[in-house]
Amino acid sequence: xxxxxxxxxxxxxxxxERAENTLRQLDVTMGLMLDTGxxxxxxxxxxxxxxxxxxxxxxxxxxLESMARDLVFDSLNPLSVTFAVNGARENARQVREEIxxxxxQRLNRLFHQMHSxxxxxxxxxxxxxxxASIIDGIHLFKGVSDTTMIHGxxxxxxxxxxxxERAxxxATLLEIYQPHLLGEHERDHxxxxxxxxxxxxxxxTSFEAYCQVYTADVSPDRILExxxxxxxxxxxxxxxxxxxxDAVNAIQRTGGRRASDELIxxxxxxxxxxxxxxxxxxxxxxxxxxxHKIREECTxxxxxxxxxxxxxxxxxxxxx
Amino acid sequence: xSAGPTEELETLFGDYPLDKAFDEMRESTGEVRxxxxxxxxxxxxxxxxxxxxxxxxxxxxxxxxxxxxxxxGRDEGTERIFPYDLVPRLVTAAEWDRVERxxxxxxxxxxxxxKDVYSDAKILSDKVVPRDLVYSCKHYRRQMRxxxxxxxxxxxxxxxxxxxxxxGEYVVLEDNLRVPSGVSxxxxxxxxxxxxxxQLFHSYGVRPIEHYPQxxxxxxxxxxPEGRPEPNIVLLTPGVFNSAYFExxxxxxxxxxxxxxxxxxxxxxxxxxxxTTDGLRRVDVIYRRVDDDxxxxxxxxxxxxxxxxxxxxxxRAGNVTVxxxxxxxxxxxxxxxxxxxxxxKYYLNEDPILPNVETYLLSEEKERxxxxxxxxxxxxxxxxxxxxxxxxxxxxxxxxxxEEFARQIEANPRNxxxxxxxxxxxxxxxxxxxxxxxxxxxxxxVLFGDKVNIVPGGLTRVALEKGSLVVxxxxxxxxxxxxxxxx
Numbered sequence: 001x002x003x004x005x006x007x008x009x010x011x012x013x014x015x016x017e018r019a020e021n022t023l024r025q026l027d028v029t030m031g032l033m034l035d036t037g038x039x040x041x042x043x044x045x046x047x048x049x050x051x052x053x054x055x056x057x058x059x060x061x062x063x064l065e066s067m068a069r070d071l072v073f074d075s076l077n078p079l080s081v082t083f084a085v086n087g088a089r090e091n092a093r094q095v096r097e098e099i100x101x102x103x104x105q106r107l108n109r110l111f112h113q114m115h116s117x118x119x120x121x122x123x124x125x126x127x128x129x130x131x132a133s134i135i136d137g138i139h140l141f142k143g144v145s146d147t148t149m150i151h152g153x154x155x156x157x158x159x160x161x162x163x164x165e166r167a168x169x170x171a172t173l174l175e176i177y178q179p180h181l182l183g184e185h186e187r188d189h190x191x192x193x194x195x196x197x198x199x200x201x202x203x204x205t206s207f208e209a210y211c212q213v214y215t216a217d218v219s220p221d222r223i224l225e226x227x228x229x230x231x232x233x234x235x236x237x238x239x240x241x242x243x244x245x246d247a248v249n250a251i252q253r254t255g256g257r258r259a260s261d262e263l264i265x266x267x268x269x270x271x272x273x274x275x276x277x278x279x280x281x282x283x284x285x286x287x288x289x290x291x292h293k294i295r296e297e298c299t300x301x302x303x304x305x306x307x308x309x310x311x312x313x314x315x316x317x318x319x320x
Numbered sequence: 321x322s323a324g325p326t327e328e329l330e331t332l333f334g335d336y337p338l339d340k341a342f343d344e345m346r347e348s349t350g351e352v353r354x355x356x357x358x359x360x361x362x363x364x365x366x367x368x369x370x371x372x373x374x375x376x377x378x379x380x381x382x383x384x385x386x387x388x389x390x391x392x393g394r395d396e397g398t399e400r401i402f403p404y405d406l407v408p409r410l411v412t413a414a415e416w417d418r419v420e421r422x423x424x425x426x427x428x429x430x431x432x433x434x435k436d437v438y439s440d441a442k443i444l445s446d447k448v449v450p451r452d453l454v455y456s457c458k459h460y461r462r463q464m465r466x467x468x469x470x471x472x473x474x475x476x477x478x479x480x481x482x483x484x485x486x487x488g489e490y491v492v493l494e495d496n497l498r499v500p501s502g503v504s505x506x507x508x509x510x511x512x513x514x515x516x517x518x519q520l521f522h523s524y525g526v527r528p529i530e531h532y533p534q535x536x537x538x539x540x541x542x543x544x545p546e547g548r549p550e551p552n553i554v555l556l557t558p559g560v561f562n563s564a565y566f567e568x569x570x571x572x573x574x575x576x577x578x579x580x581x582x583x584x585x586x587x588x589x590x591x592x593x594x595x596t597t598d599g600l601r602r603v604d605v606i607y608r609r610v611d612d613d614x615x616x617x618x619x620x621x622x623x624x625x626x627x628x629x630x631x632x633x634x635x636r637a638g639n640v641t642v643x644x645x646x647x648x649x650x651x652x653x654x655x656x657x658x659x660x661x662x663x664x665k666y667y668l669n670e671d672p673i674l675p676n677v678e679t680y681l682l683s684e685e686k687e688r689x690x691x692x693x694x695x696x697x698x699x700x701x702x703x704x705x706x707x708x709x710x711x712x713x714x715x716x717x718x719x720x721x722x723e724e725f726a727r728q729i730e731a732n733p734r735n736x737x738x739x740x741x742x743x744x745x746x747x748x749x750x751x752x753x754x755x756x757x758x759x760x761x762x763x764x765x766v767l768f769g770d771k772v773n774i775v776p777g778g779l780t781r782v783a784l785e786k787g788s789l790v791v792x793x794x795x796x797x798x799x800x801x802x803x804x805x806x807x
Contacts, residue, residue, distance in 0.1 A: 003595045004584050094560050096569030097579045105384045112383070153597060255598030309597040314586055317599045 003310045005098050006157045008091040013161030015088035019081045020138045021169045027131045028202045037192040051176045054079050082114045100148040110137040153254050160247040163240040168298040175291040181220040204235040225279035238274040263304040270297045328364035334754035342488045344747035362520050374516050403798030405749045409780040411804045422674030424772045429664040430651045434474040438464045448666050449659045459649025470543045474645040478766040484745035491675050497652040499609050503765045504567035506779045509801040525806040527776040533574035539769030540605050543641045551604035554580045558610050558626045587630030590637040605641045612646050654703040654737045682733040691738040695722045698738045759783040761791050776804035
């Protein structure tokens with residue numbers, strides 16, 4: 001497939017994953033703000049911004065509702081959901097012929113939804129409903145993508161983008177929250193600690209899945225184990241890295257004239273470090289550094305995807 | 321079927337004016353033409369709310385499908401749907417037969433004209449078309465001289481604009497031989513109409529047009545370079561900012577071919593390749609939706625980033641087919657247009673089946689004087705422009721505008737032609753809750769590969785503003801579906 005098209009599909013997918021992640025984290029954070037724990041609103045907001053990767057972009061100004069609205073609707077703010085949806089649609093628009101009509105219509109509806117006065121009005125009356133209905137739109141798009149698009153190279157680039165974005169976002173989230181999670185806490189009887197932990201799980205839509213594996217007995221080390229090392233849960237980092245490997249293998253299988261050894265090696269090493277490590281080993285070492293390393297590897301994978309599939313030099317291609 | 325107007329019909333027509341312009345639906349006596357009767361009755365029977373509901377649902381369908389065009393110069397909500405009218409335009413089998421034969425004849429002759437002008441130029445030696453006229457045309461490409469074009473097909477994809485004048489006679493207003501657009505609207509209009517009026521559509525026996533993309537693909541395939549049995553066919557677009565971008569993606573998807581931009585292409589040793597995730601892949605046929613000027617910075621405009629450097633040399637070497645060929649704009653120049661009847665006679669020894677609109681050439685002294693004296697009655701057009709730009713509509717112009725045009729004509733007479741202000745036909749449109757007549761044209765789409773192929777129908781463009789004669793989408797025009805009837 002055309003390199004430019006692969007690039008657009010990859011970014012369309014990354015942007016939508018990013019939008020969904022932002023929406024969920026905002027929703028959870030605002031929920032936690034309702035409870036009067038020891039954490040101030042400002043602290044929570046700053047933590048949210050850090051977990052979204054741009055702590056300096058939106059500083060706390062005391063007006064939660066307007067800040068939340070900007071985070072969702074301000075199309076000029078690179079952190080915002082609308083910015084991400086615009087980015088996804090702009091990329092999709094450049095590859096209209098590659099995606100199915102159903103995908104395009106879904107995404108287009110989501111785009112118009114973000115820009116409609118109705119959405120902003122709904123936001124004023126019920127923020128949760130507004131966020132949920134946008135997330136619904138994204139879910140519908142993903143479902144339609146999986147059922148109406150041929151599962152060829154294009155679809156694999158969509159998966160690649162989705163998993164890479166998700167792995168990076170989850171690693172960032174855990175890196176930001178782990179000091180609070182694992183830090184010294186007085187024995188907590190009031191339930192605030194529980195709310196915090198459930199909130200973290202909800203940021204990854206993983207509370208119910210967690211309960212199925214561990215029961216509702218939530219503890220910090222298990223949460224980390226689940227979100228890092230679980231093999232079967234789509235938001236766990238290990239699962240997403242396995243997914244990247246699958247996608248790259250499929251891309252190689254369907255085209256495969258060009259070797260991508262280094263890309264496969266980097267993903268493979270990351271897979272091994274998640275597949276053959278226990279949570280106790282991670283906790284005994286430098287957890288923050290471990291998480292940070294995952295983010296760095298994601299960045300490297302992104303660069304290698306570009307080098308092999310998108311921005312290769314003509315000389316190297318003619319030599320094949 | 322009752323012939324007399326019922327009460328419902330009267331409500332539907334309101335004070336529908338009839339005057340000297342030909343009305344597609346009604347005789348000058350007010351009676352509905354036979355083939356329109358079933359349509360008029362169906363519309364009259366439909367409750368108002370139901371009609372409005374269907375209109376809204378059609379609009380919504382266009383919006384979510386992203387069938388929009390870009391309005392330049394505003395940053396929010398820059399996309400508008402292409403205005404669309406729910407009342408189909410009906411064309412009888414007999415009318416269509418004439419249009420089809422006429423266009424086939426015309427396109428065949430124009431293609432021979434291009435072949436001749438770019439090789440031996442016999443028609444110029446025989447003084448049928450003035451040499452000056454051809455060589456002074458800004459779309460004449462000297463690089464095309466003596467170049468062998470696959471199957472001698474210069475114009476594979478054509479959209480000619482027809483009008484109905486007088487008692488309903490079809491005439492050709494202009495030929496679009498470069499990169500005609502609008503075919504995607506023809507196809508999507510049909511899809512929406514089938515959903516909006518399913519029973520009516522069925523009862524009318526409308527000839528299908530949906531196979532156009534397949535015909536286009538077959539046409540492109542038939543033009544592939546020798547020795548490439550499985551040609552890699554692509555559609556070259558200027559990119560997402562082009563106003564016809566929707567159409568480019570639509571056609572590429574319907575044909576199952578790659579949509580490429582100039583930056584996806586590279587040439588090496590006179591072969592064109594595209595950059596793919598698996599490395600470079602050879603390109604055999606390019607359906608070009610980029611103007612000549614922007615196609616290859618080495619040969620045409622050096623400041624263009626839309627094309628592909630080296631494309632023309634690969635084309636000249638016969639390693640890639642580019643269609644339409646370069647330099648075809650010569651034959652749709654509005655001054656050359658005036659000679660098309662003679663061109664048809666010269667190559668085919670036939671009389672034109674579809675007449676031209678009477679045209680004054682301003683490079684001719686006598687005709688120029690006549691035009692300058694009658695500017696308030698005529699339409700003046702710049703010869704190389706399209707899309708309704710560079711036009712003076714005499715009866716609607718101000719004295720200032722006429723002076724300005726007169727000055728420009730004196731300065732460069734070759735650049736202008738004039739035509740009488742035409743009272744071309746009007747068709748009923750749904751305006752508010754009743755029907756009103758609006759001026760319409762018809763652009764059928766002609767494909768030319770192994771042979772000439774025309775899908776029955778085309779894009780009917782509507783001047784939606786009351787009394788307006790300009791149908792171009794860039795100037796407030798809309799469109800409606802065109803139903804060519806089986807019998």
